[in-house]
Amino acid sequence: xxxxxxxxxxxxxxxxxxxxxxxxxxxxxxxxxxxxxxxxxxxxxxxxxxxxxxxxxxxxxxxxxxxxxxxxxxxxxxxxxxxxxxxxxxxxxxxxxxxxxxxxxxxxxxxxxxxx
Numbered sequence: 095x096x097x098x099x100x101x102x103x104x105x106x107x108x109x110x111x112x113x114x115x116x117x118x119x120x121x122x123x124x125x126x127x128x129x130x131x132x133x134x135x136x137x138x139x140x141x142x143x144x145x146x147x148x149x150x151x152x153x154x155x156x157x158x159x160x161x162x163x164x165x166x167x168x169x170x171x172x173x174x175x176x177x178x179x180x181x182x183x184x185x186x187x188x189x190x191x192x193x194x195x196x197x198x199x200x201x202x203x204x205x206x207x208x209x210x
Contacts, residue, residue: 113155120148 127140153159159167 110155113151117148117151120144120151 124141124144127137127144130137132140159170
């Protein structure tokens with residue numbers, strides 16, 4: 095192994111170790127967020143954001159996505175945008191109700207007892 099190859103290998107090892115330490119810090123931050131006294135939706139948003147960041151780090155460094163061709167990255171970006179659009183549309187439509195539909199919030203009446 096040539097000296098240049100050795101220094102390149104050491105640089106890659108340092109980069110991967112720093113990413114592992116960053117991922118460990120993100121896991122610690124995720125645990126810390128769960129103990130914050132904030133609203134449930136804000137907490138879920140923080141957890142999802144940290145999970146997306148962790149996933150992006152894993153994809154970029156450990157799956158070597160940073161060295162892929164542009165077409166692969168474009169397909170990945172399109173997939174992410176479509177997923178985000180589906181999630182946003184689902185969140186926006188969560189209270190949509192069909193026309194002329196009645197919703198009863200009371201408990202249903204008890205079933206009659208039939209003795210054979």
